[in-house]
Amino acid sequence: MSLLQWFRSRSGLDTRAAKYAYADDPVLGYTSARKHAERWVNSTCGYCSVGCGMQLGVRENKVVSVRGNPHHPVNRGKLCPKGLAEHYAIEAEGRALYPLLRRDGALTRVSWDDALSTMAERFRAVQEKHGPESIGVISTGQLVTEEFYTLGKLVQLGIGTRHYDGNTTLCMSTAVAGYKRSFGSDGPPGAYQDLELADVILLIGANIAENHPILCTRLEANKSKTLIVVDPRVTKTAMMADLHLPIKPRSDLALINAMLRVIIDEHLYNESYVDAHTSGFDELRSSLEPYTLEYAAGITGLDEPLIRRVAHLCAGARAPFIGWTMGVNHSTKGTETVNAINNLALLTGSVGRAGASPFSITGQCNAMGTREAGFSSSLPGYRKFESEDHRNELAQIWNIDASCIPAARGLAYPDIIEAAVAGRIRALWIIGTNPIVSFPNIDVLRHALGNLDFLVVQDGFHPTPTTELAHLVLPAAIWGEKEGSYTNSERRVSKVNKAVNPPAEARSDFDIFLQLADKLGCREELFPQWQRPSDAFEEWRRVSSGRLCDYSGMTYDAIESSGGIQWPFTATSPDDPSSTRRLYADGHFETEDTRARLIPTHWAPFPEQPSSEFPFVLNTGRTVEHWHTRTKTGAISILQQLSPRAWLEMNPTDAVRLNLKPHDRVDIVSARGRVNRVELRVTEIIAAGQVFLPFHFAETNANQVTQSAFDPISREPNFKQCAVRVEKSPTAHS
Numbered sequence: 001m002s003l004l005q006w007f008r009s010r011s012g013l014d015t016r017a018a019k020y021a022y023a024d025d026p027v028l029g030y031t032s033a034r035k036h037a038e039r040w041v042n043s044t045c046g047y048c049s050v051g052c053g054m055q056l057g058v059r060e061n062k063v064v065s066v067r068g069n070p071h072h073p074v075n076r077g078k079l080c081p082k083g084l085a086e087h088y089a090i091e092a093e094g095r096a097l098y099p100l101l102r103r104d105g106a107l108t109r110v111s112w113d114d115a116l117s118t119m120a121e122r123f124r125a126v127q128e129k130h131g132p133e134s135i136g137v138i139s140t141g142q143l144v145t146e147e148f149y150t151l152g153k154l155v156q157l158g159i160g161t162r163h164y165d166g167n168t169t170l171c172m173s174t175a176v177a178g179y180k181r182s183f184g185s186d187g188p189p190g191a192y193q194d195l196e197l198a199d200v201i202l203l204i205g206a207n208i209a210e211n212h213p214i215l216c217t218r219l220e221a222n223k224s225k226t227l228i229v230v231d232p233r234v235t236k237t238a239m240m241a242d243l244h245l246p247i248k249p250r251s252d253l254a255l256i257n258a259m260l261r262v263i264i265d266e267h268l269y270n271e272s273y274v275d276a277h278t279s280g281f282d283e284l285r286s287s288l289e290p291y292t293l294e295y296a297a298g299i300t301g302l303d304e305p306l307i308r309r310v311a312h313l314c315a316g317a318r319a320p321f322i323g324w325t326m327g328v329n330h331s332t333k334g335t336e337t338v339n340a341i342n343n344l345a346l347l348t349g350s351v352g353r354a355g356a357s358p359f360s361i362t363g364q365c366n367a368m369g370t371r372e373a374g375f376s377s378s379l380p381g382y383r384k385f386e387s388e389d390h391r392n393e394l395a396q397i398w399n400i401d402a403s404c405i406p407a408a409r410g411l412a413y414p415d416i417i418e419a420a421v422a423g424r425i426r427a428l429w430i431i432g433t434n435p436i437v438s439f440p441n442i443d444v445l446r447h448a449l450g451n452l453d454f455l456v457v458q459d460g461f462h463p464t465p466t467t468e469l470a471h472l473v474l475p476a477a478i479w480g481e482k483e484g485s486y487t488n489s490e491r492r493v494s495k496v497n498k499a500v501n502p503p504a505e506a507r508s509d510f511d512i513f514l515q516l517a518d519k520l521g522c523r524e525e526l527f528p529q530w531q532r533p534s535d536a537f538e539e540w541r542r543v544s545s546g547r548l549c550d551y552s553g554m555t556y557d558a559i560e561s562s563g564g565i566q567w568p569f570t571a572t573s574p575d576d577p578s579s580t581r582r583l584y585a586d587g588h589f590e591t592e593d594t595r596a597r598l599i600p601t602h603w604a605p606f607p608e609q610p611s612s613e614f615p616f617v618l619n620t621g622r623t624v625e626h627w628h629t630r631t632k633t634g635a636i637s638i639l640q641q642l643s644p645r646a647w648l649e650m651n652p653t654d655a656v657r658l659n660l661k662p663h664d665r666v667d668i669v670s671a672r673g674r675v676n677r678v679e680l681r682v683t684e685i686i687a688a689g690q691v692f693l694p695f696h697f698a699e700t701n702a703n704q705v706t707q708s709a710f711d712p713i714s715r716e717p718n719f720k721q722c723a724v725r726v727e728k729s730p731t732a733h734s
Contacts, residue, residue, distance in 0.1 A: 036059065036064075037058055037065055038059045038060070040058070040067075041499040042560065043055070043499065044494040045079070045479075047082050047083065049368065049488050053071070053072020054075075055069050058500060062090075066086055073578060075214045080214055081624060081625060082625070082626075082627055082633060085639055088635075088638070090479075090480050092635035093635055094464075095503050095504075096459055096467070096506060098110075099115035116516050119456055120516065124520075126454060133160075133161045133162060134427065136163040137161065137164040138428065138430050139164070139167070141168045143366060143431070143432060143509050144369070144510070145366060145484060145493075146536035147510045148370040151509070152374045153398075154516065154517055154520075156375050158520050158526055162408070162411075163419070163425065165377070165410070168370055168371070169716060171329060172360070172364075172371070174338055174711055175188075176371060178335050178336075178714075181599055181713075183597075184592075185589075185590035188490065188491065189351050190582055195218035195219055197354050198317070199320070200228070200320040202314060203323050203324070204231075206229075207235040207325070207327075207621065208361065210624040219240065227242050229244050231245075232690060233246075233690075247302060248301045250333070251300040253336060254299040254300055256340040259314065260311075262315075263347055264288065270348055274349075277587035277588075277596060279595045280597050286600075287601070287602070293308060319354060321350075321359060322359065327720075329714075329716055330718060330719040331720065332607055332709050333604060335713040339599040339601050341358050346596050352587070353582070359489075360489070364628075365486050368491065372487060378409070379391070380544070381543050385409050391405045414715050421451060432458065434466045434629040435466055436465035437698045437703065438703070441672055444708055456474065460475070460506070464631055475504070477502035480499050482496070483498045484533045490566060495556060514527060534556060544567075552569075552571040553571045558577050559577075566581040606718065610689070611723060614670060614724050614725050616726060617689060618723070620695045620702045626643055628696065645679065645699070646697040647694070648681065649681050649685055650681070651687060653688045654689070655682045662680060664679075664680045665679060665731065666726050667728075667729050669705070675702065677700070678700050691724065
């Protein structure tokens, strides 16, 4: 399907309108002639984690067009609708232009010197009064790796608080925790190439057709695969499947455990691999005793023969690929589900082989970069806070006393918010994220932010629902306006390049961090002679050397010329930079005994079950046109035109019972709040008893109704499966 056909199928736009949207833009004042680029700048997309290579067309110091880089190994010239429209965000309305400080209740323009001096003074005053760890920092997955590395050092060693985390905890911390528990380290073992080489592909809670559409080209290229999709909804990805398993919400763990029991009971597992490279087999086998096919069928709603068939397909595959995204991660049982997925891969010996991988498809463009270098859930280089050896290694590189490095990680994102509610966190710095839209049960968040003595929000856009609450707003550069690197879901490091200057007085996050370090008096100690992101990259190469995520053989030039390099890539690596790398191919893992751990897991019902008052199970998710809280995509006219508002999906059986019709306006109500006047879509895409609402829209914010329930291991929220009722809005047809 061509781009123009896609636009027509999604929106009803005719060919002329779609051409108009991408040729002449009256909003930005570009005509076809002006959109002809004078020069092209290579870069990497700043939306999702696929990591597509792209080229930014620049004319008269403006980015006027974007195209896929045909030489980039990830996307081979293709881009999704968001990528094709990404350049519009640079000059969209609502960019943050100047530092703003709240005085007499109003945000007032101030100089950068005043802004950063005030920030340093207020942070130090809070720490003097309430202790060094009374400050919290919440970051994003969208900075470049060099900025994450700089920020981590600044927060932990300069400001001196451990309570630093990213919004990646809202989407990827479960995958991180699951990998660490099973394999001893974070890091997806496989590569995108595996989607083309696998003979069986099992996707669990992963609607890649809408959330990671470029990866679908890999599925389409694989003509000999069997595609199995596990999802409660009939998503676009499920429509592509050879087998769709429409499980009941949050029953995936019971399904996988039943599959594991079939594989063990029928001796379908790779006994030699399990004996040589894993530990805990006997404990796992004992834990699976309750998971008979009959038991799992009752939980999942699937037929027993179907569960057994899928188990046989995975166990009998030459190269089985298991992928997942938020359908697994957004759960109080998410980490255990990841461990069960890893158990399945280990029992079949499917780790590190071409086509075979347990593969977490990451959310944000550089969530991997902050996991590797960010100094939040682990020390840089996947080192452990609790390891004295690891702290000593870093202290030697940084020429500081090892006692300065925390021996335990600080609070995770949800716990920082709870600490603010309790008054233990008194100042908060939010960077590149919009929690008033993205955090679950936002009334709790509003309470937390209202308790603070000082709130700093650093963002490329203002006003947003979060910047409007700040005491200080710092205007930041965005994608296209700064330099560095991103790491994508397959561990490929790609270059991000600056095409134009940021608007007005906005500055790169990297420059803001260094200038705040100046005000705090720690710049020379922590960042000696640093001026550019490349200075951070060179130090990060040394810090990562010898670690699983080894960057030591990479240079900016090599990354550029090869279209991105997968780690590990050491200084002495004999391989071509463009070659495909997988982890654990030798069967040696990052555990003390080098064996992967088979971890028993246990299914339990999701926390908030439907009731007579709240009879529906609400599922939340994304749509292809928008990105997270729509801070960027909501300001891009073509994407906003394609998907201007939220909707609620409901099964026809339920709609008839409630006397509701397509396009009615309805309210979604939970025990915590309500979302009003959402358009109803009556469709068999969703099963009876379930409803679906996209989470992008601040105006109809799904997190008015979601719950404060979190995975006890990863601290990721259970964004899905809350109990709601649906009511016709008072003015339903207006």
